[in-house]
Amino acid sequence: MDTKNMKRESLSGRCIPVRGNDIDTDRIIPARYMKVVSFKGLGEFAFYDERFTSDGSLKSHSFNNDAYKGASVLLVNKNFGCGSSREHAPQALHRAGVTAVIGESFAEIFEGNCGAMGIPALTASPEVIEELMGKTEKHPGLEMEIDIRSAKINYNGVEYNISIPDSSRSSLLAGTWDSTASLLNSGSLISSRAENLPYINGFTK
């Protein structure tokens, strides 16, 4: 696989804050919009029930706010993406234009799903998140620079430290976040590992 175009060393974009702890995957994309055989087109359903009332009128939500149109760095609080394992959640965000998420913490499967899609899921302290959100709300036009290698972001001339698990960092930098190829590289190691498991042959050996 060509990993050159998949390298993620740095990225930049305007930010969009979605405040609140424990925002679960049902809120990120309601289950009724998961009746699809392709992820294409999921973007319009991101945060659907948070954005629209049952009669279709707009609620106040940053995804409805024109000031954030075109923003690509999602700012969130604690335990974002808890609940279901559905990759539909990060896929919906991604297809709504999100290329990086910065939060206080993430649910594990959600973080893993982002990793597998090449979307950096970065964490920062509650104080930093608050500051970033506050700045964005005041000046939605600001551009953020994210440097994956040094684990730093630059927002309006101020530098902040962020954390990223070593494994995600190295696979983003190497462009190997799409793991199928690296897994296949193990070749016969896979089958020899399998053969050593007594249940593989129904305990006949």
Add this chain to the structure above:
Amino acid sequence: MGKNLFNKVWDLHKVGTLDSGLDQLFIGLHLIHEVTSPQAFAMINERGLHVMYPERTFATVDHIVPTENQTRPFTDTLAEKMMEALELNTTEHGIPLYDLKSENQGIVHIIGPELGLTQPGMTIACGDSHTSTHGAFGSIAFGVGTSQIRDILATQTMAISRPKVRLIKISGSMPQGVYAKDVILRVIKDLGVKGGIGYAYEFGGTAITKLSMEERMTICNMSIEGGARVGYINPDETTYEYMKGRPFSPKEDNYKKAEDYWNSIKSDSDAIYDDVYSLNAEDLQPMVTWGINPGQSVEIGENMPLLRDLEQDDRETVEQAYNHMGFKEGSPIKGQEINVAFIGSCTNGRISDLRVAAEIAKGRKVDSHVRALVVPGSKHVAKQAEDEGLDKIFIEAGFQWRNAGCSMCLAMNSDKLKGRELSASSSNRNFIGRQGSPTGRTLLMSPAMVAAAAVSGKVVDARDLEGV
């Protein structure tokens, strides 16, 4: 120093360490369903890859299946499309599919154990977070996303980092009228919905060893609601007894070898854990959630929390919960009038759950303001219940008796809450919108408590019903 089951099984399945630093883990059993697999197959096909171990993947349909009229094509064309995609993909890649025509169809986490596919000492993955259920057998089982389903199909392995292990030790025995659901709701309340992030939960202690396999599954099932991707229980005689004679269990001649393996992967008596949390089962009470995540629960006799008693950090979510639920802080959960009662799901849709609920429903009537549904977790559960006459008890009491599926647990079929309806549910998530209505409201509780609420029209302590 000894090793725990988690680390033993992990080491046995570890193929190596990838450049990223993640482990490459061999997956012994891969389960798939119609919602999270089509995109994975599309990626495999696009890249010209094939399924490496088709005989280690099993498919069923559960999330979107209608539980009333199941004739094909479904009236819901989107659901029909998803069914067709799964049929096509499984045929093309030689994967067994238990569809609606099969007597083995049901919720993926119910049929795995039922068919003997789920076994101790395995690694199990499925594109569904409640895969943790299978840990009840002493396997390492976790939910995965679609990209990982692709990886498992193509390589039978996945890239994952090894979590820490927390022992949750539950001593004593459970009082009458307290169920496995109450145990896990208590654990989630105590440790928080984020408490398990980065951990696998091992459940142990005398209270756990006394539980049946079905009760153990309920506990492991909801580990994920506490943030732990994996929950497991060491296998023992109860496990081995359950395994005997199931279609995919080891054949009798090989049973001795199987038990040797299963015994070998148990946690050593001096095993080390990264953390230990202890709880006494004698102190447990029936639990009911009142909020919008499974950690927001109270004992049946307690009042909902007052905002001023909470840490600043919790306050925001609690305020949001009160806004959505429309409850007044500090009010009792007991007596809240319900509109819907749902008994089912991979948490509590097994035969023992239906038996307990039927016991309460017997000779009583569902309150006239309540719409009540019983949805067996699998066709085998449904058949067993019908053989025992439970379906008649439910129908006579005014419950609807449905076909197997996920149904109102996530409402991807036509079983949904309407408007602001309040539902007493035996399922696992009370997230906003979870049961199909963006303004709908869910109270999670044990099947006994749901049945009691159904016949009372409101939340009650099931132990107060006469003859229970």
